[in-house]
Amino acid sequence: MGRTQRKRRHKNLLKFYTCNNEKDLILLNSWLAKEGVRYNKKLVLAVFNDTGRGVLTKKKITAGEELINLPLNLTINVTSLLMDVVFCRVFLENKIPCLHKYNCKVTFQSLMAFYLVYLKSQGNECKWYIYLKNLPKIYTVPYFLPNEIKKCIDDEIHSVIVKQKNIIENSFYIFDEILKNTIPNSDIVQNFRSNFSLCNYEWAYFTVNTRCVYMDLTKVIDLKNIESSILCLINDNTKISLCPYLDMINHSPNSRNETKLLVNKEVGITPINNLNEKIFSDVRFSIYTKNNFDPYTQVFICYGDSHNLKLITEYGFYLPSNDIDFVSFNFDKINIYLNMVGSKLSNDQLAFISNHGLNKELYIDLRGLSFNFYGLLMVVKYYYSQNVDISRLIYSAAVCSDDRVLIEFIKPMVKERLVNIQASLSKLSNFSKCFILDNCINLMCQYVKILEKFIKC
Numbered sequence: 001m002g003r004t005q006r007k008r009r010h011k012n013l014l015k016f017y018t019c020n021n022e023k024d025l026i027l028l029n030s031w032l033a034k035e036g037v038r039y040n041k042k043l044v045l046a047v048f049n050d051t052g053r054g055v056l057t058k059k060k061i062t063a064g065e066e067l068i069n070l071p072l073n074l075t076i077n078v079t080s081l082l083m084d085v086v087f088c089r090v091f092l093e094n095k096i097p098c099l100h101k102y103n104c105k106v107t108f109q110s111l112m113a114f115y116l117v118y119l120k121s122q123g124n125e126c127k128w129y130i131y132l133k134n135l136p137k138i139y140t141v142p143y144f145l146p147n148e149i150k151k152c153i154d155d156e157i158h159s160v161i162v163k164q165k166n167i168i169e170n171s172f173y174i175f176d177e178i179l180k181n182t183i184p185n186s187d188i189v190q191n192f193r194s195n196f197s198l199c200n201y202e203w204a205y206f207t208v209n210t211r212c213v214y215m216d217l218t219k220v221i222d223l224k225n226i227e228s229s230i231l232c233l234i235n236d237n238t239k240i241s242l243c244p245y246l247d248m249i250n251h252s253p254n255s256r257n258e259t260k261l262l263v264n265k266e267v268g269i270t271p272i273n274n275l276n277e278k279i280f281s282d283v284r285f286s287i288y289t290k291n292n293f294d295p296y297t298q299v300f301i302c303y304g305d306s307h308n309l310k311l312i313t314e315y316g317f318y319l320p321s322n323d324i325d326f327v328s329f330n331f332d333k334i335n336i337y338l339n340m341v342g343s344k345l346s347n348d349q350l351a352f353i354s355n356h357g358l359n360k361e362l363y364i365d366l367r368g369l370s371f372n373f374y375g376l377l378m379v380v381k382y383y384y385s386q387n388v389d390i391s392r393l394i395y396s397a398a399v400c401s402d403d404r405v406l407i408e409f410i411k412p413m414v415k416e417r418l419v420n421i422q423a424s425l426s427k428l429s430n431f432s433k434c435f436i437l438d439n440c441i442n443l444m445c446q447y448v449k450i451l452e453k454f455i456k457c
C-alpha cells in the first residue's frame with residue numbers, strides 16, 4: 001500500500017468502526033446467507049461518526065455494480081401479508097364485518113405496521129426474529145418529541161407531525177377494534193392481542209416509514225380482485241417492501257441507484273388467492289449503484305426527496321448546507337395578509353388562481369420566490385391592469401422574476417414569518433438539548449437564513 005493510500009485509509013478509519021463482528025450482526029449475516037441473500041462481498045456493516053450504522057465498502061465500487069440481491073421471499077412485501085393465513089384470519093374470522101366496515105380506511109403502510117407488530121409479538125418463533133431484533137429500538141423523528149416542545153416548533157414541522165398523528169391514531173383504533181373482535185383461535189393471535197399497543201404500533205409505523213423501499217410487484221401478482229381480501233382495507237397502493245440488509249444503507253442526495261425485479265420467465269402473473277412461497281422462490285430483487293465508491297468509504301443510496309423537512313420528519317436526520325430547503329407559505333394565510341393590506345382578491349382573481357394552481361407550491365428558497373408564489377403576486381398586482389395579458393405575464397416569469405414591486409409588497413409578511421420563527425427558536429432554547437430537537441432547530445435556523453436573504457435582497 002502506497003503512502004497516500006495508507007494516509008487516506010487511516011483518515012477514513014477514524015470516521016467509523018466496523019460492527020460485522022457484533023453478536024447480533026453475525027447472526028443476521030449468517031441468517032441472510034442461509035436464506036439466499038447475495039450481497040457484494042466488498043460490503044460490511046459499520047458505525048459511522050456522522051450517520052450512525054450503515055454500509056462500508058472495503059474495496060472500490062464502480063458504477064453499475066450490484067450492491068445486494070435478495071430472494072423475494074426474504075423481503076416483507078404485500079405477498080407476505082397475503083400468504084400469512086393466521087394474519088389474514090384476524091380479519092376474516094371476526095365478529096364484525098371488518099373488510100366491509102373499514103373498506104379503504106387505512107394506508108398500506110399502516111397495514112404493514114400492523115403486520116410488523118404481529119410478527120414481533122411471535123418472538124423467536126417468527127421467521128423474521130433475527131431481522132426484527134436488529135432493527136433500531138427508537139426513531140429520531142420529531143413525532144416523538146414531548147408535547148411541550150412540539151408546541152414551540154415551527155408550524156411547518158408541526159403540521160407534518162399532526163398529519164402523522166392522525167394517520168397513526170386513526171389506523172391504530174381501527175386495528176385495535178379489529179383485533180378485539182377477532183376470534184382468537186391460536187396462541188399467536190392471543191399474543192398479538194396482548195402486544196398490540198399504541199407504543200408498539202408507533203415503533204412499527206416508523207420502522208416502515210424509515211426503512212421501506214419502493215417495490216412494484218405488478219409483474220408477478222394480479223392485484224385486481226381484492227374485494228374479499230385484506231387489501232380491500234387499503235386506500236393506496238402496495239408498492240413498498242422491507243428488505244433486510246438493503247435497509248442498512250444510508251441516504252445521500254448525490255447517490256443514484258436502480259432496483260430491478262428479476263423474474264424467471266415461467267413465473268406468470270399470479271392472482272392473489274393462488275399465492276404460495278414456491279412461486280416466488282425464483283424471483284429476486286436487486287439494487288445497483290450508479291456511483292463510484294472509494295475503498296473504506298460509506299456506500300449510500302438515495303431515498304428520494306432530500307429537503308430537510310422531509311428528512312427530519314420522515315427519517316429523523318438532518319443534512320447540513322442543504323441548498324434545496326425552502327420555507328412554505330399557506331395560501332389561506334397569504335389571503336389574510338392580502339385582506340389586511342387592502343388587496344382583497346376578487347372572485348375572478350380567485351378562480352384564475354385556482355385554475356392555474358397558483359394556490360399551491362408557494363414557497364421561498366435561497367433563490368427567492370417560487371414560480372407559483374411569484375405568479376400569485378402578479379395576479380394580485382396586475383390582474384386588472386390595462387393592456388396586460390396576465391397569463392403571458394406569468395409565464396414570462398420563468399425567464400425573469402425580479403419585479404421589485406412584487407418583492408417589496410410581500411416583504412412585510414415574510415418579515416412576520418421570520419420574527420415568528422425567531423421567537424420559536426428563542427422558546428426552544430429553554431429546553432435541554434437532544435438529537436431530535438437539534439434537528440428541528442437546525443432546520444428552523446435554515447429557514448431564518450432563507451428568509452433573511454430574501455428580505456435583504
Ligand SMILES: C[S@@+](CC[C@H](N)C(=O)[O-])C[C@H]1O[C@@H](n2cnc3c(N)ncnc32)[C@H](O)[C@@H]1O
Nearest residue numbers: 051052053210211247248249250251315316317
Ligand atoms: C434505511 S435506514 C438506514 C440504516 C440505519 N442507519 C440503521 O442503523 O439501521 C434509514 C435510517 O438511517 C438513518 N440515516 C440514513 N441516512 C442518513 C444520513 N445521511 N445521515 C444520518 N442518518 C441517516 C436515519 O435514521 C434513517 O431513518
